[in-house]
Amino acid sequence: MEDANFSVGYVAKRTGVKILTLHFYEQKGLIKSWRNQGNQRRYKRDVLRRISVIKPAQKLGISLSSIHQTFLGMPDGRTPDKKD
Structure with missing residues (x-):
């Protein structure tokens, strides 16, 4: 998991979604994180x-x-x- 080093704040800023949305996506199994020794999501x-x-799939009405x-x-x- 060494390459899993993006903080929740960084991902939120980079993708334009709120931190609570990231937590929601994770709860729904759409994304995954792991916890570092300080119990922070990565x-x-x-x-x-x-x-x-x-994001675009939701805008198109896909559940x-x-x-x-x-x-x-x-x-x-x-x-x-891209191929998919």
Whole structure:
């Protein structure tokens, strides 16, 4: 998990979503984090891409449960890329 080093504040600022929204997405299983020794959330880079998929999908009216199911269907649990 060494590459999972983005703070919740950094991810929120970078993606333009509120911290509470990130916590909500995590609660729904759309994104994942881990806790460092100070019990702070840390995110991998792929969370940025996941959020860049979630936000426009929501704007198109796609439910979070449908987005979650799509993510679960990705091979090896990977994050969607441009080809997908």
